[in-house]
Amino acid sequence: MSLSKYAGMAGIWTMDSSSAPNAESSFGLETTEESVFDPDHRSLADPNDYRDGGKYRAIVKLQMRYEKQNPDDPAWAMGTGWLISPDTLVTAGHNVFSWAGGEEGLGRAVHIRCFIGYHGRDSVNSPIVQRRYAKTIVTTAEWLTAKDNRHRDVAFIQVDRPFEGNLRVFSYKPTPKVGDEMIGVVGYPADKSVVDKDGREEKGAMMYEMFNDIQYNLEDKKNNPLQMLKYRISTFGGQSGAPVIRKGANQTAIATHVYGSGDKNQASVIGKYGNDYDTLISVFTQGYPVAGVHEGINLVKPTSTTSGGAMTMTPHQALSKAPTFHSTGFLAEKQLSGEQAEGFIDVFKKITGVVTTVGKHALPIVSPLLGPVGGPVSAIAGAALGAIANACAESAMDGMVSPLTSTDRAAAGTMERAILAEASLQAVLKMENSAVTDKILSNMEKTYSHLAPNVKHIAPKLVPGLLSSANKITAKKNFMQREEELSRTLSRRPLRGNWAESSIGSNDFVDSMMQPTRPLEGEEAFFDGFGSILSTAFQVGKPLLREGAKFGFGLLSKALAESSFDAESAVDSQETQAAELVAKRALMGEAALQAVMKLNKSELAQLSLVNNQGDIHEEGFIDFVKTAAQKIGSVIKDTAPFVVKTVVPVVLDALAKPGTEQTHAKHLSTGTRTLRKSRSILSMVHDGTLKVSTLGPHEVMASLGRAKQPSTQGGITPVLRRVDSNEDLPVFQEL
Structure with a gap:
């Protein structure tokens, strides 16, 4: 033959x-x-x-x-x-x-x-x-x-x-x-x-x-x-x-x-x-x-799925390539009913393009909020959403949304937390497939699906502040060249900052982050305060994705949807679509941060990153997160506080004083930019969501702290075992 x-x-x-x-x-x-x-x-x-x-x-x-x-x-x-x-x-x-x-x-x-x-x-x-x-x-x-x-x-x-x-x-x-x-x-x-x-x-x-x-x-x-x-x-x-x-x-x-x-x-x-x-x-x-x-x-005769055989893939590559993530089993997709606009996989695929140079990625949105500045802009959006979440969480206790009375209190730690969240997401997107990677993605999926708020009606309020920030970042001299220069790092130095382990308990990720760190060349002055940024993120910053904040966001979103603020022009603008995308990236970043904070030292040590050429990245996971955090922080340190302290009152005051939002928006705009009206290309609202599970029932329930499964006998919920019962193992016989 x-x-x-x-x-x-x-x-x-x-x-x-x-x-x-x-x-x-x-x-x-x-x-x-x-x-x-x-x-x-x-x-x-x-x-x-x-x-x-x-x-x-x-x-x-x-x-x-x-x-x-x-x-x-x-x-x-x-x-x-x-x-x-x-x-x-x-x-x-x-x-x-x-x-x-x-x-x-x-x-x-x-x-x-x-x-x-x-x-x-x-x-x-x-x-x-x-x-x-x-x-x-x-x-x-x-x-x-x-x-x-x-x-x-x-x-x-x-x-x-x-x-x-x-x-x-x-x-x-x-x-x-x-x-x-x-x-x-x-x-x-x-x-x-x-x-x-x-x-x-x-x-x-x-x-x-x-x-x-x-x-x-x-x-x-x-x-x-x-x-x-x-x-x-x-x-x-x-x-x-x-x-x-x-x-x-x-x-x-x-x-x-x-x-x-x-x-x-x-x-x-x-x-x-x-x-x-x-x-x-x-x-x-x-x-x-x-x-x-x-x-x-x-x-x-199977159809080739690659041009040259199997490739080392990051979670981003694996998820964007197909609706399956073949490392610990196929991701089962099923349609679910509910109010959430998109499922985890849909959002995960879209937010990966935020930082890609526009024109080289199949994002049907062209906006100053995307492209090279997308990462810093997402962190700024995360800081603003974090402050809104803090205010909403307090208001939710009374079952209503009220005007914010203390912006400083709501903003405390949100910028620092958002910097770390975006840096963690960037590291997760570069992870090489492994069992720990699957654990991270599974935890992210659960956190995002259960706690991510609907930001459709909140995103329009962020547009002016985010546009202003994007323009300032882009206007910096030789921004792209500066980003390339910042990739060079110096020898490790101890971090300065007030660090009290008792404030959050023992955590291996936190302990690793607070170890001596490589400063970025050209940003030594920023590095002097980097330890304080990390300690503030861990000790002061509150999780953006948490139950009380989600409930408060729901009340706020409903109120904004019913308000009379020029909703049609905002919803149809490309900038608003981009703002919604970076807002979702900020939420995904928080999910990534919460997931990696659950890892122990052994699991953290197992993580490897893949560079753009498909080779193992020279930096380890923790070092990459710290390098990324310095890059992001040095860019947004002056812009994020302005956006947070200005946008948050705009959002909440709009509830009590309809009609005043346009004045605030004009104040935040550059004065030369006009929001364009066009039909939406990306529809962020669907009738259902795609939900996945990257871990089996044992790991999913155990990671939730509820290692149990339903029983059909009398309503009893037995604890799942983590190992086989071995009842089906062979009995060896003499010849």
């Missing part, structure tokens, strides 16, 4: 997990030859690494039986996989379709058991072990049709139900064409064994790891015709399908280990030189038409 006939095609099949035979004690069936080098530097993985939240929690122990395997043969093949979502893992193609065992091989797998936390037979009743069955398999058609296609030796397994807990699922990126870096392979090698409590030896029972500094060149076709990733890292049968990991705080896989050959072991690679992971994964959900059948396996 011509290999070209199957290029770009995938095979997919399902299996009946209900009829899987019991596990046996023999695991002698191996499918590849792999090399252990002298000296062998593999080391036993720390048990904490495969416990819940451990860095290797997403490493999967696999046990397989095949279609053509003798039914009387008690042996199970063994392999390794790695989770990219709670219900989807990557492994070697030969684990799911074996060419071993004769000329025709053993064929497709008919039973696959998948374990996380596995560390021997005696561990199956351990609370850290979870087991699932393979449900659906996808692999390359080229691997299914020719065993020499080692470069296509990769597969994806979707299990019968998601794994649970803090999984630390892997992100992946295209294998670089050349490299000189520390990489490693982590899996279950069959040449390592343990003796169980009954005295039986078990091969491949324990997880091992090895890292080495490897130089490689995928374009050296003379010595590497299949363009595999080669490395001198010891492996053995049972480790096939293990991730090839870049060593570092963030777990990024750049290939899948498949077999050994001579003085090098090898991996099938991701991207241009190997396999398009995103396209292959899409076979699970897209329902591509069957293009052929091979060995009883349906073949399909």
